[in-house]
Amino acid sequence: MQDKPFAASIDSTSFVPSRYDKHIVRTLSSMHGQFFDTDAYEHALHEEDRELYEVYFLERPNEIGEMACGTSILHPGKIGDEFCMTKGHFHSVMETAEVYYGLDGEGMLLMETPEGEWAAEELRPGKIVYVPPRWAHRSVNTGDKDLVVFFVFPAHTGQNYGSIEEQGFRKLVLDRGGKARIEDNPRWLPPEKRKRVEK
Amino acid sequence: MQDKPFAASIDSTSFVPSRYDKHIVRTLSSMHGQFFDTDAYEHALHEEDRELYEVYFLERPNEIGEMACGTSILHPGKIGDEFCMTKGHFHSVMETAEVYYGLDGEGMLLMETPEGEWAAEELRPGKIVYVPPRWAHRSVNTGDKDLVVFFVFPAHTGQNYGSIEEQGFRKLVLDRGGKARIEDNPRWLPPEKRKRVEK
Numbered sequence: 001m002q003d004k005p006f007a008a009s010i011d012s013t014s015f016v017p018s019r020y021d022k023h024i025v026r027t028l029s030s031m032h033g034q035f036f037d038t039d040a041y042e043h044a045l046h047e048e049d050r051e052l053y054e055v056y057f058l059e060r061p062n063e064i065g066e067m068a069c070g071t072s073i074l075h076p077g078k079i080g081d082e083f084c085m086t087k088g089h090f091h092s093v094m095e096t097a098e099v100y101y102g103l104d105g106e107g108m109l110l111m112e113t114p115e116g117e118w119a120a121e122e123l124r125p126g127k128i129v130y131v132p133p134r135w136a137h138r139s140v141n142t143g144d145k146d147l148v149v150f151f152v153f154p155a156h157t158g159q160n161y162g163s164i165e166e167q168g169f170r171k172l173v174l175d176r177g178g179k180a181r182i183e184d185n186p187r188w189l190p191p192e193k194r195k196r197v198e199k
Numbered sequence: 200m201q202d203k204p205f206a207a208s209i210d211s212t213s214f215v216p217s218r219y220d221k222h223i224v225r226t227l228s229s230m231h232g233q234f235f236d237t238d239a240y241e242h243a244l245h246e247e248d249r250e251l252y253e254v255y256f257l258e259r260p261n262e263i264g265e266m267a268c269g270t271s272i273l274h275p276g277k278i279g280d281e282f283c284m285t286k287g288h289f290h291s292v293m294e295t296a297e298v299y300y301g302l303d304g305e306g307m308l309l310m311e312t313p314e315g316e317w318a319a320e321e322l323r324p325g326k327i328v329y330v331p332p333r334w335a336h337r338s339v340n341t342g343d344k345d346l347v348v349f350f351v352f353p354a355h356t357g358q359n360y361g362s363i364e365e366q367g368f369r370k371l372v373l374d375r376g377g378k379a380r381i382e383d384n385p386r387w388l389p390p391e392k393r394k395r396v397e398k
Contacts, residue, residue: 006329010326010327058329066331097265128207133264
């Protein structure tokens with residue numbers, strides 16, 4: 001981190017920034033309870049704890065007015081009929097937004113509020129998606145190559161899994177006869193029916 | 200403006216977002232006092248008050264945690280030996296950053312602080328440039344086609360021309376034998392020698 005201007009290049013093959021401060025890799029085992037078809041999940045995990053996605057962050061001080069950015073690379077595939085996806089998160093500072101810009105591949109950004117509103121927007125090259133404050137967000141790869149996005153968020157944001165670790169997102173993105181369909185997640189409960197009270 | 204998630208597509212030919220809230224067009228006449236070669240500037244303006252650049256904004260409420268974004272399209276050309284450029288600005292809320300992501304063309308982002316520090320970073324497709332809080336920024340097109348960038352900044356930022364309207368940026372980007380060179384702006388004065396005290 002530095003107080004002078006800085007730059008990084010994203011090459012159009014690997015999409016790895018030429019400089020970054022943090023790199024996270026999420027494998028199947030980090031997604032316990034997220035995929036709807038738990039048998040298919042356990043079976044896939046038994047075969048190999050394979051990499052689902054990686055994220056490169058250009059970090060900045062945790063201060064209002066600073067922004068963090070980076071790229072997220074989500075591999076294609078399915079667990080049962082469900083397309084591979086990121087874990088998704090709320091922001092710890094709920095009143096902060098996020099901007100996505102699609103660089104490669106195709107998919108969807110699933111979003112929801114703690115109160116149960118939901119939305120989905122397509123992700124593909126040249127697509128801007130605005131995630132307003134309070135909306136959790138999860139990327140889903142519905143294509144056959146890596147889904148790559150450039151993201152920017154206020155640096156004081158933080159991440160918070162909230163209800164996601166207990167019950168996933170309200171909606172699932174499933175392969176129905178070769179088409180991506182959005183369907184209800186039967187495990188999802190509205191806030192008033194949850195055991196744990198949202199923080 | 201809306202409180203639900205929204206999206207826009209940037210097509211790779213025009214780079215105009217499929218939706219936007221504000222569109223500004225800057226012509227030569229809005230750049231009075233910015234180009235070093237004032238004779239060349241007056242001559243060009245006499246010929247035609249031509250368009251230098253346009254900016255499309257996806258706006259959000261002026262609140263901490265929200266972000267504004269959009270595309271800037273800067274046409275190629277020179278005034279005298281000086282490459283065409285944007286007016287550039289400080290942020291009214293000085294402690295706010297900006298993120299640039301190059302989409303097309305080639306050029307430079309010139310940056311400076313009120314105290315006289317300066318920096319320049321290349322702009323081209325796939326290039327991320329981070330403008331930290333307090334740094335004024337101006338794009339310069341050193342190529343032969345439009346320089347296009349995607350930008351994101353905190354929505355409570357505002358713009359402020361500060362010292363720019365009096366004396367331009369500290370550095371100029373000039374065509375020296377077909378190469379872009381950064382040279383001192385002889386009209387630029389350090390803060391202690393300026394007539395007007397910086398706000």
